[in-house]
Amino acid sequence: MPEGDTVWQATRRLHEALAGHVLTRSDLRVPKYALSDLTGRTVLDVTPRGKHLLIRVEGGLTLHSHLRMDGSWRIYAPGERWRGGPDHQIRVILGTEERTAVGYRLPVLELLHTADEDRAVGHLGPDLLGPDWNPGTALANIRRDPDRALGEALLDQRNLAGIGNVYKSELCFLLRVTPWLPVGRLPAEYAAHAMTLAKKLLDVNRERPQRVTTGRRDQNLFVYGRAGRPCLRCGTRIRVANQGDGSRERPTYWCPACQPGPAPSPARPTN
Missing domain, CATH: 3.20.190.10 (MutM-like, N-terminal)
Structure with a gap:
């Protein structure tokens, strides 16, 4: 992707x-x-x-x-x-x-x-891989709407440019928060760390043919694309749900145990 x-x-x-x-x-x-x-x-x-x-x-x-x-x-x-x-x-x-x-x-x-x-x-926020990268500006952009879900704020290229569904899901897992957590409820130290971590993830992968966020040889990603499989950290089954206004498909992956907080309820089986 x-x-x-x-x-x-x-x-x-x-x-x-x-x-x-x-x-x-x-x-x-x-x-x-x-x-x-x-x-x-x-x-x-x-x-x-x-x-x-x-x-x-x-x-x-x-x-x-x-x-x-x-x-x-x-x-x-x-x-x-x-x-x-x-x-x-x-x-x-x-x-x-x-x-x-x-x-x-x-x-x-x-x-x-x-x-x-x-x-x-011209509408884009600071570019994570560009010479204009400024974590303070990116963080201020995200904080402008404290009620907005973190995952949506990270995907908004007007806030910071370069993150898509893969890095959104992986970044939220590493921060141990759900992508549906309102930005205003994200602890200040987590918010600042999010910008540093986002930059690091893209930096280390820009030279690689395949993305790796885990540092492991047997599994490249923590949660993205792993719905129904055990979490690499705790063993809980990874979940997936769409995030956003429904205008486009935004599959979002997370571990309900490692990432406590607001999230969609599991779909009920139909008879």
């Missing part, structure tokens, strides 16, 4: 493949930009911003994309078979003489003036 570390890795691969090279192929498969042509322009850099990805090219243009749930960027060498998905899932192709970058299933793809990047990412 793409989160801040995934986007950071994708950005680095794209930067290494494209930055400093002239585009020899440009194909934006979005109706609004179907006639736009970046051929002949040099790619200046590729920069992550939370879960957003910015490809800047000469002439003051930026190609902005967002991976959301299952979008991806793939890099191919000349003659290499493209394996990222069927052709109808391709949203953009950017090619140089040495590499071709292909964006699959990108729900957000827009071409804008670099000077207008704030229109796309």
Whole structure:
């Protein structure tokens, strides 16, 4: 699932493949930009911003994309078979003489003036993997709504940029609180530690091909994706429930023993 570390890795691969090279192929498969042509322009850099990805090219243009749930960027060498998905899932192709970058299933793809990047990412809070990271600002953002559930506050990219469902669930487990705990009820020392811990989790995983939050070789994650399985700490069965307003699927995992506090009631069996 793409989160801040995934986007950071994708950005680095794209930067290494494209930055400093002239585009020899440009194909934006979005109706609004179907006639736009970046051929002949040099790619200046590729920069992550939370879960957003910015490809800047000469002439003051930026190609902005967002991976959301299952979008991806793939890099191919000349003659290499493209394996990222069927052709109808391709949203953009950017090619140089040495590499071709292909964006699959990108729900957000827009071409804008670099000077207008704030229109796309200016609403974001401090980036956990960016040079603007500021734990004090992120914490103040989260505390603005003390009645809001911690899990929802962590997912709100306006508060801090880079956390998704995986890190939300893992972070709340490590803090020993439920994702449904109102922010205002989170002890002050826990709140400050949450920002430090969130930064550490993404930092240690940005170079890894597979996320690890446990430090164990036999199990990478404490709770995420482990519904019905025993907690690695106490043995209680891990639970899962959706969190949020229901507008999108937000599976949230937690241990009811290690994380006491407000949580949805278990579903009753139907006859």
